[in-house]
Amino acid sequence: MSDELNINKKRNDQIKTKSSATSGRGETDIDYVRPAELPEQDLYHGHSFITKWIFCQDAKVIGVQYTLTAVFTGVVGLILSWMMRMQLGYPDLFPFLTAETYYQMVTMHGMIMVVYLLTALFLGGFGNYLIPLMVGARDMVFPYVNMISFWMFFVAVVVLMASFFVPGGPTGSGWTLYPPQAILEGTPGSGYGILLMLISLSLFVIGFTMGGLNYVITILQARTRGMSLMRMPLTIWGIFTATVLALLAFPALLVSSIMMTLDKVLETSFFMPTIIKAGEALSYDGGSPILFQHLFWFFGHPEVYIVALPAFGIVSDLISVHSRKNIFGYRMMVWAIVGIGALSFFVWAHHMYVSGMSPWFGFFFATTTLIIAVPTALKVYNWILTLWRGNIRINTVMLFCLGFIVTFVNGGITGIFLGNVAVDVPLSDTYFVIAHFHMVMGIAPLMVIFGAIYHWFPLVTGRFLDEKLGKWHFWITFLGAYSIYFPMHYLGFIGVPRRYFEMYDSPYMTSAVGMNEFISLAAFIVGAAQFIFFYNLVKSLRLGKPAGKNPWKANSLEWLTPDVPPTHGNWGEKLPVVHRWAYDYGVPGAKEDYIPQTTAPSEVKDAEVEKT
Amino acid sequence: MSDLNLDKLPGGFKGMSEDIGSDQTTFKGVNWGKAMMWIFLLSDTFVFSCFLVAYMKVRASVVEPWPYPSEVFALEMFGVPVPLLLIAIMTFVLITSSGTMALAVKYGYEKNRKMCGWFVLLTAIGGLTFVGMQAFEWSKLIFHDGVRPWGNPFGAEQFGAFFFMITGFHGTHVSIGVIFLFIFARKVFRGDFDTGRRGYFTTMKSDYVAIEILGLYWHFVDLVWVFIFAFFYLW
Numbered sequence: 001m002s003d004e005l006n007i008n009k010k011r012n013d014q015i016k017t018k019s020s021a022t023s024g025r026g027e028t029d030i031d032y033v034r035p036a037e038l039p040e041q042d043l044y045h046g047h048s049f050i051t052k053w054i055f056c057q058d059a060k061v062i063g064v065q066y067t068l069t070a071v072f073t074g075v076v077g078l079i080l081s082w083m084m085r086m087q088l089g090y091p092d093l094f095p096f097l098t099a100e101t102y103y104q105m106v107t108m109h110g111m112i113m114v115v116y117l118l119t120a121l122f123l124g125g126f127g128n129y130l131i132p133l134m135v136g137a138r139d140m141v142f143p144y145v146n147m148i149s150f151w152m153f154f155v156a157v158v159v160l161m162a163s164f165f166v167p168g169g170p171t172g173s174g175w176t177l178y179p180p181q182a183i184l185e186g187t188p189g190s191g192y193g194i195l196l197m198l199i200s201l202s203l204f205v206i207g208f209t210m211g212g213l214n215y216v217i218t219i220l221q222a223r224t225r226g227m228s229l230m231r232m233p234l235t236i237w238g239i240f241t242a243t244v245l246a247l248l249a250f251p252a253l254l255v256s257s258i259m260m261t262l263d264k265v266l267e268t269s270f271f272m273p274t275i276i277k278a279g280e281a282l283s284y285d286g287g288s289p290i291l292f293q294h295l296f297w298f299f300g301h302p303e304v305y306i307v308a309l310p311a312f313g314i315v316s317d318l319i320s321v322h323s324r325k326n327i328f329g330y331r332m333m334v335w336a337i338v339g340i341g342a343l344s345f346f347v348w349a350h351h352m353y354v355s356g357m358s359p360w361f362g363f364f365f366a367t368t369t370l371i372i373a374v375p376t377a378l379k380v381y382n383w384i385l386t387l388w389r390g391n392i393r394i395n396t397v398m399l400f401c402l403g404f405i406v407t408f409v410n411g412g413i414t415g416i417f418l419g420n421v422a423v424d425v426p427l428s429d430t431y432f433v434i435a436h437f438h439m440v441m442g443i444a445p446l447m448v449i450f451g452a453i454y455h456w457f458p459l460v461t462g463r464f465l466d467e468k469l470g471k472w473h474f475w476i477t478f479l480g481a482y483s484i485y486f487p488m489h490y491l492g493f494i495g496v497p498r499r500y501f502e503m504y505d506s507p508y509m510t511s512a513v514g515m516n517e518f519i520s521l522a523a524f525i526v527g528a529a530q531f532i533f534f535y536n537l538v539k540s541l542r543l544g545k546p547a548g549k550n551p552w553k554a555n556s557l558e559w560l561t562p563d564v565p566p567t568h569g570n571w572g573e574k575l576p577v578v579h580r581w582a583y584d585y586g587v588p589g590a591k592e593d594y595i596p597q598t599t600a601p602s603e604v605k606d607a608e609v610e611k612t
Numbered sequence: 613m614s615d616l617n618l619d620k621l622p623g624g625f626k627g628m629s630e631d632i633g634s635d636q637t638t639f640k641g642v643n644w645g646k647a648m649m650w651i652f653l654l655s656d657t658f659v660f661s662c663f664l665v666a667y668m669k670v671r672a673s674v675v676e677p678w679p680y681p682s683e684v685f686a687l688e689m690f691g692v693p694v695p696l697l698l699i700a701i702m703t704f705v706l707i708t709s710s711g712t713m714a715l716a717v718k719y720g721y722e723k724n725r726k727m728c729g730w731f732v733l734l735t736a737i738g739g740l741t742f743v744g745m746q747a748f749e750w751s752k753l754i755f756h757d758g759v760r761p762w763g764n765p766f767g768a769e770q771f772g773a774f775f776f777m778i779t780g781f782h783g784t785h786v787s788i789g790v791i792f793l794f795i796f797a798r799k800v801f802r803g804d805f806d807t808g809r810r811g812y813f814t815t816m817k818s819d820y821v822a823i824e825i826l827g828l829y830w831h832f833v834d835l836v837w838v839f840i841f842a843f844f845y846l847w
Contacts, residue, residue: 141644251658268773
């Protein structure tokens with residue numbers, strides 16, 4: 001061990017002398033960082049309440065706005081799931097739950113949770129707040145467009161929510177909005193509901209593109225001195241890759257939304273085949289419903305990773321900070337994120353095994369799907385190896401991180417089942433699928449979101465969240481979520497179909513009825529536990545324990561601002577200068593167990609740091 | 613670009629790997645707005661690709677015969693139907709406007725305010741001509757030939773749907789470009805890029821690189837037209 005370190009040290013010394021020689025200085029300056037390439041960023045400072053808090057150009061405020069709006073839609077999604085569980089657990093007990101409303105809830109719940117909660121929260125919320133702070137920029141590169149991005153998202157949410165109040169109600173075609181049924185009479189909300197959904201999605205894509213360009217270019221072109229790509233925290237890598245995916249995948253959603261809108265409004269036949277209704281042919285002729293599925297899933301599968309990759313990145317940072325160890329295999333983690341991102345564009349048809357396609361096609365997509373398991377498993381090993389012999393703080397943040405690893409592995413393994421054509425065909429459209437994707441892209445990313453909020457709340461507000469309430473919140477959510485989704489695997493195996501309003505007298509009922517009741521009860525409790533969390537947020541905003549500067553003793557730049565919480569412009573007079581990666585925890589020979597990214601090498605001469 | 617000497621940076625593959633490995637910026641000396649435009653165009657490429665792939669898929673799988681473009685898009689000249697005449701002129705105008713845009717960028721970097729402004733204006737007029745001719749083409753197809761998004765007398769009904777949707781989406785891009793070209797022509801003539809006058813909405817200073825960014829968008833719209841031209845009129 002010590003030999004290795006010595007070798008490393010020698011090599012580092014060689015590199016240092018080499019780099020200082022090229023810098024053209026006589027003496028070896030180990031603190032040398034290349035001079036600034038860019039002039040100071042010009043910022044618009046708001047003066048009135050409106051320009052400071054509403055139409056605000058500060059990425060941090062925009063991030064909070066995104067977060068609050070996304071959480072609001074998330075609460076709507078949560079209430080919808082409660083109502084679905086009421087019907088499934090106690091069929092026919094609630095007269096206001098009809099088959100139509102049930103389908104509408106399924107649809108809205110799915111779309112809200114995937115697009116308007118998770119995507120907006122990870123990229124719009126955490127992205128806006130953390131990117132400029134973590135890369136050492138004063139703000140996003142184009143703050144005005146960034147502001148428009150949020151308001152576009154806001155309008156998209158308003159349009160989506162408006163669909164609850166139009167004649168016919170919101171669309172009830174399932175979150176995948178498959179034509180032809182999505183726009184045909186007989187499907188709930190086939191009039192205004194589907195139209196508003198498609199418009200809302202288009203607005204979301206346009207708004208997201210504006211934000212996404214900002215995130216990508218801020219990361220690529222506005223880093224501070226010394227911040228190379230391979231010194232960025234993994235949070236930034238995750239958000240960056242997810243944003244690139246979103247910029248390339250959302251076009252397919254936009255195009256399919258436009259085409260379906262035209263099918264609905266102008267009666268074109270992009271997706272609509274010849275349809276005979278009550279003995280009469282409709283005006284549609286010769287379109288291709290499978291085309292919609294391809295377009296939708298070309299968006300839909302990368303969307304899974306748009307949600308998952310920021311979660312991967314954030315959880316890596318949280319685990320590293322709270323186990324006081326460097327992240328195991330940083331470079332491997334970066335390449336895994338990038339690799340998963342790239343692969344995610346070649347797997348979309350695994351959502352379509354039962355749509356009818358050539359077996360060779362299915363074989364191809366099964367292979368690519370299973371290949372994704374390799375970098376993903378790498379990441380899981382690395383998280384566990386980061387924890388290995390770490391100085392672990394068992395606080396709420398760490399609990400949520402551990403919860404993430406468990407639920408993610410669970411959901412990932414069922415993903416390997418479903419990735420195989422032969423296994424998928426019998427399981428497809430059963431509760432097994434519900435269990436799989438709720439575990440892997442519902443609960444797992446939510447665990448990270450909660451962990452991240454407990455972690456960064458002190459930065460945003462200057463106060464800690466209550467630990468005791470936090471632990472209650474974690475245990476109820478974690479155990480409750482398991483009680484909800486674990487039995488669903490079994491329901492899937494016995495063949496209970498998903499999206500069914502009621503099982504009636506089918507043979508499933510004998511064994512499934514008690515289980516459905518149990519799942520529903522768990523769902524009510526888990527949902528209610530989230531209000532502990534909201535109470536915690538509101539209470540801690542005023543009464544929480546003051547956090548002070550860098551309360552977690554973290555290395556990354558967001559904790560090193562002169563003001564806490566950071567003000568507009570982030571860095572006061574001078575931009576920070578970065579000398580190392582964000583993971584120098586527990587370095588042998590260093591005075592403290594952490595070395596912030598801004599610490600110059602000459603300040604920690606005795607520490608045996610890795611050269612990064 | 614205070615301390616960055618672009619000429620001294622190493623070139624080739626080594627240069628690329630050094631840029632990616634370096635701090636601060638990945639694309640050395642590239643303006644933020646310009647980089648954003650490039651990424652936007654990449655995203656927009658995916659939008660148009662999705663449209664065109666969908667078109668190819670449906671055209672390949674539809675049962676009814678596809679209308680014959682040489683006949684549908686022909687113009688009657690002196691009693692003789694000339695195939696693709698209008699489209700040829702439209703394409704010529706649009707490609708020419710790309711040339712004038714390139715000249716505007718050149719004069720912009722030379723800080724030749726007047727010439728730059730005139731060429732931006734000329735580009736805007738070229739774009740406007742294109743949109744006008746497209747409106748003529750659409751009205752001929754709709755009112756004269758009876759082509760509708762939901763059906764047409766020539767064959768498969770998806771012909772009209774895809775034609776109006778894709779050329780309409782492209783036309784919208786051109787129209788947005790024309791609006792910005794006119795706004796930027798005014799900004800150039802007023803000298804905004806010489807004096808660093810702040811933008812009305814963005815409150816940010818700008819310089820002639822803005823003309824290049826607008827030029828990138830314009831060339832992209834042209835390039836997309838080349839593909840639409842090939843897939844709709846020549847296939």
